[in-house]
Amino acid sequence: MEVNGQLALTVLMGVFLIAVAAWLARVEDWRSYTPLAGGGTVGGTAEQYVSEEKPSGVIRWLTTVDHKDIGMLYGAYALIAFAVGGLMVVLMRIELADPSMTLISNTFYNSLLTSHGITMLFLFGTPIIAAFSNYFIPLLIGADDMAFPRINAIAFWLLPPAALLIWAGFFPIPDVIPAQTAWTMYTPLSAGVGSGNQVNAGVDLMLLGLHLSGVSATMGAINFIATIFTERDEKVSWANLDIFSWTILTQSGLILFAFPLLGSAIAMLLLDRNFGTMFFSVDGGAILWQHLFWFFGHPEVYILVLPPMGIVSLVLPRFAGRRLFGFKFVVYSTLAIGVLSFGVWAHHMFATGIDPRLRASFMAVSLAIAIPSAVKTFNWITTMWNGKIRLTTPMLFCIGFVSNFIIGGVTGVFLASIPVDLVLHDTYYVVGHFHYIVMGAIAFAGFAGLYYWFPIYTGRMYQVTLGKWHFWLSMVGTNLTFFAMILLGYGGMPRRYATYLPQFATLHQVATVGALILLVGQIIFVWNFAQSWLEGREVEDGDPWDLADDDLTTAEWTWFERKLETAVTDGGEDETELATDGGQAVDDADADSADDA
Amino acid sequence: MDEAPGLSDQYRTASPWPVFIALGIPISELGLLFDLFPLAVGGLLLFGGSVVGILKESGYVTSTIRAVTALAVIFLAFGAWLAFTDIALVTRGYAVIAAAILLAVGGVVFELFVREQRQTF
Amino acid sequence: MATKTFDKDTILDLTVNMVPLAIILFFVVAFTFVNPFGFESLTSGLQYTLLIAPFVLLAALTYLSGKAIAGSEKEGTVYAPGQATVPGAKPLHEEEGEEAAELEESPDDDTVEAADETA
The missing domain is CATH 1.10.287 (Helix Hairpins)
Structure with missing residues (x-):
């Protein structure tokens, strides 16, 4: 049996490798049609070795190194992960409508809980941000592409295997069960110690997947830092850099310092699990894991929230009819958050019994980091104050972001205080707090971006009414679900449990209703997104939001306008129209340019 | 971009290697972690071959055979470290060594036969 | 300094x-x-x-x-954030306006020329 298994694997692997080699040979042939590709004759300039036209169909998407295509891939990936993670939590919330174990087993609940967290943070949150940054940063800073287009592609393609590994426990693989460690993977549970079932290979697979997603994020971060530092247009000086690029730059810096640490900690955990090392099983091993994990984990919070703040800072002023109030305040406070986020990690560990003097320091920095976030909030509010507000769907999501961020932020400030934290630690209050940020703020900003730039990446307009429905259902659902959680936390309901005391039933049911409202909202979103993409009204104007009226047009829209004018199709859907510049369209361009001058 | 409106859309870029690099890493990791010899060897071959391919394509190396050799030596050292030191992960070490040898052989074969054909294009 | x-x-x-x-x-x-x-x-x-x-x-x-x-x-010339490469965008500092307009002229012309050439 063992030998047969090995033999089968060998044959499979061999066939796979031969198929890859054969496919590569064909692709290489296709590549060699272009003048300088193939053979040892290259050695030319850095730009010329790549083939200069994209192949068609699936192969285009598999081989692309164009930042816009990779952005689209990231977006598609993130939305699929969002759906998976969302459906997982719907199942959990339905289970929680009733105090006892009814629909799913407690162990399955634990598995869903673990996967929901990891999916939303690493497979939805980070990639949806990467979708926007890949597509728009080069456009915003006037670069031709990312600094390292191929590394960009590698970073994306690491993610699908990462997702498969993280979800592997749910697939019908014999003897593999899903990890039940929660996303924090605290040892000794995650080290597989004791009589639990976490020795299972499902945990190893999840750790490998998480490690891969970390490698991917790090590669992406290096790319963004290099791109923003070196590829800016001459006119885009540091003083002219837009806010979204600033937040991505800061985020990339955070990733660069945080994710390798997660990678190392995971590697250590894997060694502990499989090769008999003792990193986390000696005295103090459990607290070591928590330090390592949260030294990554807290910056991760800001890795996830800074770029959405950038999106809001970019989009919100466009519909308030004026520039962002105190732009430089926002930039400097972004940088401040970036630095301070590395000095607060142990506020997740106030209840572990670490030295009170250390706790006090972490509390002090945690309180200090509230200031830059608050500054941003005031800037957004002041931007809207007396502004010419247009309540378009992206604007609604931005305002929703600000509103939810205030609740999520203020509840967080209380948690930063040691005495309050000791009472509320490990209750639903914490869950409510961070979901206000993650769902109410980060996901909302993601939606704002998706709607705001919808015309650019689809060439069409979404359906406005459905967009509004999506917003209002999301807003109501978010606040219903997560405010109920905050109240549950005040009541003392501990987090992570599949069952609970009957006294908590009402609030849990409220939260479940909220989650179902959210589900309806997201179904509307999916419908709107897909149908509008396929059949929506085509955008013929390069400025669908009339930004030029208030002199608020940014670089990506002028790129879009040029694209429409020169009538070169995106190539995404209509492969037949690999058109050269049409004479007619260019005449228009001339006319417009003349107007501009 | 300003000088050439819309051109960034016309001049496309594509590379077949990133997907396989990204596939090679998890396959070899799985193979090495769970001691699955064929997966380890195959994943490392995929990874190594694709790395050489992408380096060649982007002009960071000019000679395929030298890049393959360098990578094979690195694999060989890593495999030897696994197999013959106190770590004593013998089968995994052999898997890496096998991958190194196969990679080197593949590089030689490519150099002798395939590249020749290509240049006659 | x-x-x-x-x-x-x-x-x-x-x-x-x-x-x-x-x-x-x-x-x-x-x-x-x-x-x-x-x-x-x-x-x-x-x-x-x-x-x-x-x-x-x-x-x-x-x-x-x-x-x-x-x-x-x-x-350099200071534009509103994200608007430096927008054709026709005006620099923020009015006093630098004249100078900047001079500087701006050339890339815009290039744009038109490039469009002409591709046609």
């Missing part, structure tokens, strides 16, 4: 980061005077390191970024 780069406006912009710095400084002082847990070289050392390290790093980053931004404001 430093005094020249950091004019009144820039310093006003940087106050946003001086607030968290001040908070940290406040706690450094407070922990020195109110110290219910006693002094022990290792933990107390760590306690102050955890405050002083973020303080120093934040001060350094604020200084460097302020210098970079204020410096490039002095050297």
Whole structure:
């Protein structure tokens, strides 16, 4: 049996490798049609070795190194992960409508809980941000592409295997069960110690997947830092850099310092699990894991929230009819958050019994980091104050972001205080707090971006009414679900449990209703997104939001306008129209340019 | 971009290697972690071959055979470290060594036969 | 040079980061005077390191970024953020308007020419 298994694997692997080699040979042939590709004759300039036209169909998407295509891939990936993670939590919330174990087993609940967290943070949150940054940063800073287009592609393609590994426990693989460690993977549970079932290979697979997603994020971060530092247009000086690029730059810096640490900690955990090392099983091993994990984990919070703040800072002023109030305040406070986020990690560990003097320091920095976030909030509010507000769907999501961020932020400030934290630690209050940020703020900003730039990446307009429905259902659902959680936390309901005391039933049911409202909202979103993409009204104007009226047009829209004018199709859907510049369209361009001058 | 409106859309870029690099890493990791010899060897071959391919394509190396050799030596050292030191992960070490040898052989074969054909294009 | 780069406006912009710095400084002082847990070289050392390290790093980053931004404001044309490459965008400082318009002329012309050529 063992030998047969090995033999089968060998044959499979061999066939796979031969198929890859054969496919590569064909692709290489296709590549060699272009003048300088193939053979040892290259050695030319850095730009010329790549083939200069994209192949068609699936192969285009598999081989692309164009930042816009990779952005689209990231977006598609993130939305699929969002759906998976969302459906997982719907199942959990339905289970929680009733105090006892009814629909799913407690162990399955634990598995869903673990996967929901990891999916939303690493497979939805980070990639949806990467979708926007890949597509728009080069456009915003006037670069031709990312600094390292191929590394960009590698970073994306690491993610699908990462997702498969993280979800592997749910697939019908014999003897593999899903990890039940929660996303924090605290040892000794995650080290597989004791009589639990976490020795299972499902945990190893999840750790490998998480490690891969970390490698991917790090590669992406290096790319963004290099791109923003070196590829800016001459006119885009540091003083002219837009806010979204600033937040991505800061985020990339955070990733660069945080994710390798997660990678190392995971590697250590894997060694502990499989090769008999003792990193986390000696005295103090459990607290070591928590330090390592949260030294990554807290910056991760800001890795996830800074770029959405950038999106809001970019989009919100466009519909308030004026520039962002105190732009430089926002930039400097972004940088401040970036630095301070590395000095607060142990506020997740106030209840572990670490030295009170250390706790006090972490509390002090945690309180200090509230200031830059608050500054941003005031800037957004002041931007809207007396502004010419247009309540378009992206604007609604931005305002929703600000509103939810205030609740999520203020509840967080209380948690930063040691005495309050000791009472509320490990209750639903914490869950409510961070979901206000993650769902109410980060996901909302993601939606704002998706709607705001919808015309650019689809060439069409979404359906406005459905967009509004999506917003209002999301807003109501978010606040219903997560405010109920905050109240549950005040009541003392501990987090992570599949069952609970009957006294908590009402609030849990409220939260479940909220989650179902959210589900309806997201179904509307999916419908709107897909149908509008396929059949929506085509955008013929390069400025669908009339930004030029208030002199608020940014670089990506002028790129879009040029694209429409020169009538070169995106190539995404209509492969037949690999058109050269049409004479007619260019005449228009001339006319417009003349107007501009 | 300003000088050439819309051109960034016309001049496309594509590379077949990133997907396989990204596939090679998890396959070899799985193979090495769970001691699955064929997966380890195959994943490392995929990874190594694709790395050489992408380096060649982007002009960071000019000679395929030298890049393959360098990578094979690195694999060989890593495999030897696994197999013959106190770590004593013998089968995994052999898997890496096998991958190194196969990679080197593949590089030689490519150099002798395939590249020749290509240049006659 | 430093005094020249950091004019009144820039310093006003940087106050946003001086607030968290001040908070940290406040706690450094407070922990020195109110110290219910006693002094022990290792933990107390760590306690102050955890405050002083973020303080120093934040001060350094604020200084460097302020210098970079204020410096490039002095050297080049300043547009509204994200609008530098937008054709027809006007520089923020009116007094620099004339100069900038001169500078702007050429790339715009190139755009038109390039369009002509591709046609």
